[in-house]
Amino acid sequence: MNKALIAITIFLVILSGILWVKVANLENQVEDLNKPSLYDTMTVMQTVVHKIAYAIDNENSELLDFYIHELEEAAEDLIEADLVYHDQPVGQLTATMLEPTIEDLEDAVEAGDWDRVRDRNQVVLQACNNCHVSTGYPSIVVKERAEVNPYNQDFSKRD
Ligand code: HEC
Numbered sequence: 001m002n003k004a005l006i007a008i009t010i011f012l013v014i015l016s017g018i019l020w021v022k023v024a025n026l027e028n029q030v031e032d033l034n035k036p037s038l039y040d041t042m043t044v045m046q047t048v049v050h051k052i053a054y055a056i057d058n059e060n061s062e063l064l065d066f067y068i069h070e071l072e073e074a075a076e077d078l079i080e081a082d083l084v085y086h087d088q089p090v091g092q093l094t095a096t097m098l099e100p101t102i103e104d105l106e107d108a109v110e111a112g113d114w115d116r117v118r119d120r121n122q123v124v125l126q127a128c129n130n131c132h133v134s135t136g137y138p139s140i141v142v143k144e145r146a147e148v149n150p151y152n153q154d155f156s157k158r159d
Pocket of ligand 1: 039046124140
């Protein structure tokens with residue numbers, strides 16, 4: 001092999017090494033970007049749970065279906081990402097503690113049994129707060145609602 005060929009070969013080996021490191025870094029960054037932000041997801045859940053309370057007050061199953069679906073999607077984001085936050089398996093806990101309670105709420109709405117809906121909604125809230133205790137955030141306590149409806153939104157049935 002002549003010297004030029006050796007030099008080119010060495011150059012290419014080094015170049016591919018550099019590119020490999022860059023690609024690996026980019027892959028890591030894309031993975032981080034795709035991870036849901038736990039804080040944002042929790043803020044969404046808080047809002048949705050709050051609105052669910054008003055929709056239940058109005059026994060508005062159409063609106064409830066909408067919000068329950070949003071809550072499920074937020075939970076799915078954490079589960080699918082298998083999110084681990086400060087060593088806490090948040091994704092797995094969401095699947096075991098929260099998701100079944102949302103499904104029970106959904107079933108109760110489908111059955112049109114409003115006493116059961118109110119009851120199941122309390123169980124969802126308990127699951128939220130239980131997980132805050134389990135993950136080391138016992139000071140985050142979510143309630144069904146604030147004292148007055150703070151939304152610029154009318155939750156009553158449209159018919
Ligand atoms: C898998 C465990 C888990 C479940 C289930 C869970 N949370 Fe959380 N939640 C956390 C953790 C961990 C934090 C702290 C997140 C952080 O530091 O950003 C948190 C933070 C919060 C916060 C504080 C963020 C803010 O915007 O003030 C609120 C509110 C909240 N959760 C509401 C809820 C609601 C509502 C539910 C139920 C529908 C729920 N959470 C279910 C683990 C959970």
